[in-house]
Amino acid sequence: MHVKYCVLIIDGAAGWALPQHGGKTCLELARTPNLDALMEEGLVGLVRTVPKGMEPSSACACMSALGYDPRVYYRGRSAIEAKSMGIPIGECEVLFRCNLVAVSDGKMWSYSSGNISTAESHPMVAALNEELGDDSVRFYPGVSYRHICKIKGHDDTLQAICTPPHDIPDKPIADFLPQGPGSGLLRELMLRSGAVLKDHPVNVARRTRGDIPATQIWLFWGSGQIPEMPSFEQAYGLSVAMTSGVDLLRGLAYMAGMEVLDIPGVTDGLDNDYAVQAEGALSALEKNDLVVIHVEAPDEAGHSGSVESKVGAIERIDREVVDQIRSWHPGELRALILPDHPTPIQIRTHCADPVPFLLWGPGFVSNRAERFTEAQAKSTGVFIDAGYTIMGRLIQPVPKP
Numbered sequence: 001m002h003v004k005y006c007v008l009i010i011d012g013a014a015g016w017a018l019p020q021h022g023g024k025t026c027l028e029l030a031r032t033p034n035l036d037a038l039m040e041e042g043l044v045g046l047v048r049t050v051p052k053g054m055e056p057s058s059a060c061a062c063m064s065a066l067g068y069d070p071r072v073y074y075r076g077r078s079a080i081e082a083k084s085m086g087i088p089i090g091e092c093e094v095l096f097r098c099n100l101v102a103v104s105d106g107k108m109w110s111y112s113s114g115n116i117s118t119a120e121s122h123p124m125v126a127a128l129n130e131e132l133g134d135d136s137v138r139f140y141p142g143v144s145y146r147h148i149c150k151i152k153g154h155d156d157t158l159q160a161i162c163t164p165p166h167d168i169p170d171k172p173i174a175d176f177l178p179q180g181p182g183s184g185l186l187r188e189l190m191l192r193s194g195a196v197l198k199d200h201p202v203n204v205a206r207r208t209r210g211d212i213p214a215t216q217i218w219l220f221w222g223s224g225q226i227p228e229m230p231s232f233e234q235a236y237g238l239s240v241a242m243t244s245g246v247d248l249l250r251g252l253a254y255m256a257g258m259e260v261l262d263i264p265g266v267t268d269g270l271d272n273d274y275a276v277q278a279e280g281a282l283s284a285l286e287k288n289d290l291v292v293i294h295v296e297a298p299d300e301a302g303h304s305g306s307v308e309s310k311v312g313a314i315e316r317i318d319r320e321v322v323d324q325i326r327s328w329h330p331g332e333l334r335a336l337i338l339p340d341h342p343t344p345i346q347i348r349t350h351c352a353d354p355v356p357f358l359l360w361g362p363g364f365v366s367n368r369a370e371r372f373t374e375a376q377a378k379s380t381g382v383f384i385d386a387g388y389t390i391m392g393r394l395i396q397p398v399p400k401p
Contacts, residue, residue: 003362003398005238005290006282006325006335007391009065009249011058012299012343013314014355014374018307026298026307026345027356027373030314034322035337035358035372042360044369045382047390049340049355056352057221058248058299061340066252066292067236067391068229073255076223077248082148084251084260087140089150089225094158096186097221098139098149100124100197100214101165106172111165111303112145114212115269120202121145124214131196132189142247143268149189149219156182162220166303167349178219186219193217231257232290236395241284243277244294245269259288268296270309274320282328290395293321302343310345334361336394337372354383357390363398 017023049061051071059077060070078095089095100121102110113121118141125141133139140148151157160183163176178186194216197203203213232240234257241259244250245268253260263280265273272295281291295317301309325335338357341350356377369376384390 002332004285004329004333005395006285006328006333007065007290007292007394008321008325008335008337009062009292009294010298010314010317010337010339011294011296012302012341012350013310013339014342014353015302015310016342016344016346018345021307025374026310026314028371028375029307030311030318032314032318032322032372034318034326036370038322038326038335038337038358038360039366039369039372039376041364041366042358043364043367043382044356044358044372044377045367045380045384046354046377047338047357047384047387049338049387050352051387052352054352056341056350058340058350059252061387062249062252062294064387065336065338065340065390066256067232067388068256069386069388073227073229075226077221078148079223079226080251080255081142081146081247082140082150082251083226083254084247085140085142085148087148087150090152092155093150093152094155094222094224096149096151096157096162096219098147099165099218099220100145100147101216101218102212103173103215106174107170108165108168108173109170110212111169111218113214114206115300116145116206116214118143120206121147121214124197124200124202127196127200128193128217132192137189143245145214146247149217151185154182154185155224157186158182158222158224160186160222162186162222164220164349165218169305169348190217190219226255229255233257236391238289238395239287240290240292241281241288242292242294243281244292245272245296246294249294253292258292259284269300270297270313272297274316275324278321278324282324285328295321298339299343302345303348305345305348307345331362334359334363334394334398336390338390357384359394363396
């Protein structure tokens with residue numbers, strides 16, 4: 001029997017107990033009959049996807065989930081996203097994530113400018129290039145509010161202390177502007193961007209509709225060149241395809257030599273077409289040994305602080321993605337299901353807590369957890385400290401009957 005493999009990353013789905021909801025987490029509040037059914041047959045536990053001392057970013061956590069040690073291969077998130085976007089990184093060049101954000105009364109109103117669309121954001125990035133770009137600064141359009149700024153000849157900017165905007169909802173931005181060596185240029189670009197964007201036609205239209213405008217850029221997650229990673233096929237002997245709505249995961253896929261699936265309807269938000277994403281991913285198993293399905297929606301809901309949206313996203317993933325995994329060629333598929341990191345509603349950003357995982361399929365034996373929750377995973381006593389080793393557990397040879 002030739003077993004195939006699936007990794008489902010439910011981004012940011014884990015979290016903390018919510019006192020206003022009976023002390024339950026979003027995973028506990030969600031109705032997940034398909035995950036519950038898999039729990040009866042699979043191995044459940046906790047895994048540390050973010051190595052101690054490293055930032056709790058999706059870059060670190062997803063790198064672990066894909067079987068690569070972040071302590072060896074992680075050098076910054078922006079360069080990974082640039083890999084997906086085809087942005088070259090030359091000598092003396094550095095990259096920064098460039099969010100379009102909304103600031104009101106000196107406070108961070110929205111880290112995503114109200115989840116501005118890709119179609120709206122691209123003309124704004126073009127305007128930034130026209131007004132602020134030169135031989136040393138260039139802006140590259142990405143997806144939705146997420147873009148890249150490349151800076152040449154200012155390596156000291158990598159020493160600046162920068163804070164992600166999603167870490168400071170409703171807080172005064174003056175306390176979190178870039179600090180230290182190299183921060184001057186970053187602060188200058190952020191300040192000057194406000195005048196460029198203020199009366200941009202896209203913002204005029206957004207204000208007219210009552211939508212949140214993009215009032216300035218926010219620079220963070222600086223990185224330089226990244227080390228070469230062995231391809232997944234070199235490291236594990238399997239061909240892989242990935243589907244995701246975000247540049248970061250596509251960048252990781254390119255770094256690992258994975259096929260990146262272009263499935264219409266796959267987005268980075270709550271409007272994602274979950275069923276089509278799962279169908280397209282599983283069909284890729286016809287020519288690949290393993291497929292990675294990354295769903296961003298629960299993380300975005302966590303950043304927005306919406307319990308309802310996060311629970312709703314988890315339930316749709318269970319209904320429209322996990323159900324397809326569960327029914328795909330019974331007995332011929334092994335699956336690893338896990339969040340990459342928690343995104344607790346209380347803090348609206350990531351934390352480094354271990355996350356629940358489920359290993360299911362031929363060769364895995366149930367350890368009697370009943371639901372895919374943080375508490376149930378902890379109760380099994382199974383704990384994987386080096387998160388990147390979980391891939392080896394998924395693809396280990398199936399014992400012969």
